[in-house]
Amino acid sequence: MNNEIYLDNSATTKPYDEVIEYVAKVSREFYGNPSSLHTKGIESENLVKKARSQIAQALKVDSKDICFTSGGTESNNLAILGYLKANPRAGKHIITSEIEHPSVLEVYKQLAKDGYRVDFMPVDSDGVIKLDVLKDMISEETSIISIIHTNNETGSVQPIEEICNLRRKLCPNAVIHVDAVQAFGKTVINPTTCNVDLMSFSSHKIHGPKGVGGLYIRKGLRLKPVLIGGGQESALRSGTENVPGICGFGLAAEITFAKLDDNYKKAKELRNHFVKRINETFPDAVVNSPHSASPYIINVSFPNLKSEVLLHHLEQKNIFVSTGSACSSRKAHHSHVLKAMGVSPKYIDGAIRFSLSHSNNIYEMDKTIEALNEIIPIISIKRGGKR
């Protein structure tokens, strides 16, 4: 589709052309099972090795520390459940934030039912955790702390280094798991410099194929697998490797990380421009993403309208965005993230997430403002009875 404006890059991204071609080539020519003993198998195994080192280089870690999974959800599940299963003597106290992705939050809710003591860190109006609250929460008993680096709804960024320092002082045995799905390939994150133990990332958020992801595991940390079987991925994640997907992921990481700084600068310019235009054009609108957030994610609330209605009107103009929350008369599902930030329900109902990639430009942002300007007066809910 030409002239479409895709601003839903936090949901998924369009794969690079090179990646699509490479995935097709690998599928066609290197169809061997990496576990096979013959040449076909070894060829595939070498391709997976290459991809692993591409990811490892991007994160400045050793290849051996990377485990491939089916994506961010599985990486998060494996990090938390795998660690707790392998370390039954670790304390029964676990900490996470109120604004995690469901693939972390739901795991913790399940663990709470299974007898773990779970603390959920609250956040301030910028969506950032309060370190003094964390300080009070951490105890001798704390075994794992899960924190989302860049929030998928608002882009809020957490002070990972400070969290790691607190851990060092108060509870050196606790491990830190970072959900870096929205940060990987967008900002410099380096698990070794800030002493993170586990870090999740995903391919389709960085213009790679869907259904592939990875988990960084600090050397010496023991995990038990969640998927059990033939012992692939050093017995951490069984199942025949998704060779074409993994290869595409490796290539996407290489391309993305090479341009990371330039892309970040560009995203920041676009974000600043867009936010400025929003504030000028829609005085009633509230930008929920703080200035300190990732420039790739801009969450805006337009009062007196339903975000889903706005989404479909934008879609008619070939502009694609996400809602901040699903609107449904049947169950008022409010975004747990905006709620935790203290956004009032009226503003949650009209929340829209614009998320960027390197391929967006100023012209598209202006077109989007224009479109909003046409749509919003039409769809705003008029208050009062008779008109």
Add this chain to the structure above:
Amino acid sequence: MNKVILVRYGEIILKGLNRPVFEDKLIGNIKSAIFKFGKVKVIKSQGRIYIEPQEENYDFDAVLLKVAKVFGVVSVSPVWKVETDYETIKATSLKMASKLVEEKGYKTFKVETKRGNKRFPMQSPEISADVGGFILENIEGLSVDVKNPDFILYLEVRESTYIYSETIKAQGGMPLGSNGKAMLLLSGGIDSPVAGWMMGKRGVEIEAVHFYSYPYTSERAKQKVIDLARIMAQYCGKIRLHVVPFTEIQLKINDNCPEEQLTIIMRRIMMKIAEQIAEKVNAMALITGESMGQVASQTMQSLYCTDAAVNMPVFRPLIGMDKVEVIEIARRIETFDTSVLPYEDCCTVFVAKHPQTKPKLEKIIKSESVVDFEPLINTAVENTEVIIIKP
């Protein structure tokens, strides 16, 4: 021995001189429901229908379920058909009994015989006792229990003899198409598919109309209605779904009519459009899933106002049912899980905070007169998309 399917039908037996018309309709519906499973002979005999496959490896289990979904069928049984020869009957009965004991672990049984063929020398109780004795002698660990047996072996001695044990209850009702055609207002909620199914069960051919308010509701809401129609089509046969572009009318109502009357005026316009489309396709009535008092637009006064918008009869088969009863049917006909997907006409842009529960018709008509709806209705009808949904 041949495996055949015995189909029993109910109500249409009671018809008078028209009975063959209904029976032929039913046979036609059965044939079209199962034609893709392979060649069969369908035989009508003495108030029963027999389906005799003409091919090897016929998928009996699938066909039984399929036939059980045909309206007008009361029950179906997988049957072994043998020639009416006593030794053969005995041997086949034993074979069936052994199969059942082996597969289901049954311990007790009895034999029931109906001798329709009076030229056959033995009487029914005599046949039952003798065949039962023969089975007892030959299967270890099985005993007779005439009060509450694990299974009953039925023998029907006619021109041929039919031996069976299992009976699958079907839906009953009247053969589809034996009672004209009606237009169902299909919303995507729980009620309307059930209403359509209930009328279909009474032999009414169903077409459906859906009001689509893109971009106020999502593409998924439309897909959901298509999915619901596809589930209904398994019972009601091919359904023509008329998707009406409704956004403009809703906006007009929203901008020009009093807020507390939005819903009732919208319902009236929906009825008018449905009636026009119904007339076009020779449907003689409308069907809705309304149930007395369920929501503001379904109070006695509101229904009075919506009825007044059209001249056709409006059937509301759920009128006297509680939601729980409707849900029970929705689960049984397998529309429930699709109905409760959360993207119905969700966006409450057009819903008043407190819709009127006791509208007065003359006031509503007065509020409506502010807008000339007729051209809008005509445009909506002209731009209606027809989607043919096959089972």
